[in-house]
Amino acid sequence: MIAKNSLRASLTMRLAGLALLALAAANPSSAAELKYADQGARWTPPDRDDFYSLDQGARIMPFSWFKALRHPDGKHFVDDGLTRYGYLPNPNSPAPGLPVGFLAASDNGARFLSMTCSACHTRQIDVNGVSWRIDGGPALSDFQTLLADIDTAFQTLLTDQAAFNAFAKEVLGGDPNESALRKLRSDVEVWFQPYDVLMRKSLPKPGWGVARADAVSMIFNRVAGLDIGTTSSRIIEQNIALADAPVRYPFLWNAAIQDMTQWPGFAENGDDILGLARNVGEVYGVFGVYRPTPLISVLPQLARFNSSSQLPKLINFLNDSSLNYPGLMRLETLIQQIGPPKWPWALNQELVAKGDEIFHRDPKQGGCAKGCHEIAKGTPRLCNVNTWKTPLQDVGTDSREYKVLVREADTGVLNGAAIPFVPGIDTPLKPKDKIISILGLSVIGSIIEAPLHFGIDVFKPIVEQCIPESRVARADTAATLISAKLSADLKNLYRKPTAAQPSIVFESRVMQGIWAAAPYLHNGSVPTLADLLKKPADRPAAFKVGPAYDIENVGLAKEQGSFSSTYNADDCSKRDSGNSRCGHDFGTSLSDPEKKALLEYLKSL
Template sequence: MKHPLTAFLAALAALALTPAAAEVKYASQGAQWTPASRSDFYSRDQGARIMPFAWFKALKRPDGSGFLDDGMRHYGYLPNPDSPTPGLPVGFLTASENNVRTLSVTCSACHTRQIEVEGVSWRIDGGPALSDFQSLLADIDSSVDTVLNNGAAFDDFAKAVGANGEDSRKALREEVATWFKPYHTLMSKALPSPGWGVGRADAVSMIFNRVAGLDIGQPPTRIIEGNIAPANAPVRYPFIWKAPVQDTTQWPGFARNGDDILGLARNVGEVYGVFGVYHPTQSILPNITNFLNDSSLNFAGLQQLEILLKQIEPPKWPFALDAALVAKGDQIFHRSPKDGGCAKGCHEVATGPARVCNPDTWRTPIQDVGTDSKEYSVLGRDADTGVLEGASIPLLPGVDKPLKPRDKIITILGLSVIGSILEAPLHFGLDVFRPIAEECLPLRPARPLALKLALVEKLRQGLKNVYKKPDAAPSFAYESRVMRGIWAAAPYLHNGSVPTLSDLLKPAAERPASFKVGPAYDIEKVGLAAEQPGLNSTYAADDCAKRDSGNSRCGHEFGVKLSPEEKKALLEYLKSL
């Protein structure tokens, strides 16, 4: 363990170098996005449960400092002065679970961006975070391992959490060991080397790993180690403004989306992937599964987060714009892609398919433009189905066939998500879905039973084929998203392999083979600055010979033949979106 003074100086240095040390301004994101909305978004409980908060406060990171000594800025998380739990950053909170105050995480932890320009930090809500999630996960793993295997460390830990007697210390050790077994199993088998780095995570793999690897085995551990695979297909966190109206989500576009029902499905899957408690059991009745057994899902919180998400508008460019260049760039943007344009068939605002509770969605074309293919290896994974073997939901396409002893993880996840949602009104009462009922049932039946049945039927209709199964011969196609606010989302491509929009307008072979990822921003090239004085990691981008590496900068060679003057105009227009 490092000397306390060394740890203090390290924490002080990190504090000075992170974006929190600069003046903070907030990007303009629409009239509905108020300080109260922002504060709610930063700390609204969704049902994730990491560990007892007293443990987290007592743990020491590998360098000897506490996780909260610098407000978790060491990992790139952002200060939240309005946190109900002082000291926790944006996206972290505490929630009560079985009378225990528990550390939790919510969606803003991964979807709040801060960039630094000339000594000012611009906060951008809904933007892709520049945090190092893998390092946080790995440090927690190392710290708890030390507590369990180092007598002095356990003594300090026990004293800090108030376990002073022999019996209470013994009970604490058993409780920590029980918590640690699934956590360490996941981290030791899933976290890749080299790691994801700043601003990236393999969220899909981690969701698959948690649900199939930690949740559906036989009690008491529920672990199926063979269902856990390395999470080695990291992608850049997506921006989430306007996500509620996209007709698909997830970079490969495998999740149907576009209304509150499908938004709930999207978010239930996310919670199960980030420490949500999910312990499905078979009922005493044949072929009936209790999906919400011991569930920690906070349905009210998830629906409130979706309401907040609808209020976040794309951030407006906070710096000067050249109006003449913007007008010229507008014309270039709306050319066909073969002529160097971006909109037609790709990044235009176009009407997508109607949903059960929303007739107006934004079309999100799923296209193969030659970019990295690694994420598709995740979608095709299969796994032992454990306690869910034979489970199904009749009359609901996508999950209506009983799970085989070994099946696709995407089907296991779909069944888990849909089953949890359909069970909720019967488990918690109709009011659990009041926001969805108000959107989907404008003519509300007067009788409570009729209202409940009408809502369940809407849910059933809306949850058909929530997840698209991967093709036998995948085309490696990804979302072509609407470009509103794209200036604030560097690095670019789905795997974050290109540092600036300027670099994206170059042939793949001419794009940087390595670059630093951090908060310092280049407003001329529109993206990451070459030098990153604070928290950063270096991204080594592979060429097109390694399209399946997860780190390839290959593909999307649109606009590469534009003249320098045309590229400058196009960049100016993209800033204005």
């Protein structure tokens, strides 16, 4: 028995070694020594594990399907832990083999492949044989290729009987009978129809590349294109547009206290209620179930509001919803705990001091802080009076994202819908309306309805922090109280630019941890901070995007490993291309010694 156990242990160790070698081959950075950046005492390993695999409500597909899904090369998608797309190993994943930000979520006895925000907001950079993990950092992953490869894999299953049979055996087990095969094929076809429509009409060529995604377009396309149609499929295909305004993923540290968020600064932010709105919109964009349904009769809980015959069309926003409210609120708590990463290498303190003086000059003299990147008091919110001001400015950077914000769409089942007694959200919706208004109504309606749908206890964190009166409120009035407070904070959630005057402004964030956030500008068009201090015409017209890092120039190294993509940047004649490296001329006239000092200071933040 001892010999058998020893042999078994030896074989297990060899297999584990082979698996690690396979991962290293797929993603060279995984072969390096892994270290975690110092992100403050409030950020602990248990918090990190929670952040990496927290269910917020995304439901991409049945997990058994994903485990059985194969690439054209015959390998399962899960074989390399998605490292071929730049996603990062998660050794403590509850579902072994899934990377950071992916999980097998349980829902009514079924398991689904799900995503959480850490998939797009965790990064790893490689410096001198060490991989530095930075939680909350902008991901260096290729999301579009993953989405497109899933689409291709399912097309193969539905056109190649042998491939489908092999898939079915893995999903169903054993040798499934004809009835089971037909049922599985029908389920796959029903799932695939909206997914395929979304991918065919959304994904641009060339693709977004590593470290970028057009998340706003994908959220708009998902909600307006797949969720609100009046037919049984829910699809309104004409509401889906090409997602060709990709931007760099933002970093999450300090995001919770900004008074505005999203690169164009169109969403109010700064407390738990607005953070919940931010995260609900994100879940809808990554395949959360959203099936808004008109109410034939008013919900009993709302009967006291029904004194007027002029009520707008009422909607059950949470019909068949997969939103995980406890998970979303826990996620916001975690985001508040992630500190900016500290520079892990030596600093020249004399240069840091000189750079500090330059940073705090007026921007007209090459400075960064005043009116732009300083820590300044922002707009007070219901649950947080101490927000940080997030200035919105037009500094000549790429403008394409504004074409997304002025899009209009058919409103489907939401035509005529509004939320009673919540002014300021541009409702009731017209038959054709701004997509940003469709999303605003969907997000706000989903949140305000939540206390009635899930119960008041779900909102305890917000209730205790923001609404002290609720501690003494009777149960029959608590939902009304919470809804009223939510309404006050949410009614002006989104700023809506017009086609005539889009006001092409983007947010100026506080610069803590900026050294770890390359590439730079909102569209990721500049590889290093050193390049950002050059005139736009002198910035690289093409560069590789990947995990190899240059700590002297602070950003992406010129040479990358096998996992990378090439960014071809346009000049100022193509400001609306989505790829322009134009704008943000601040600091470009500094002397070389001044630029060196400023870079040293930016490393220290």
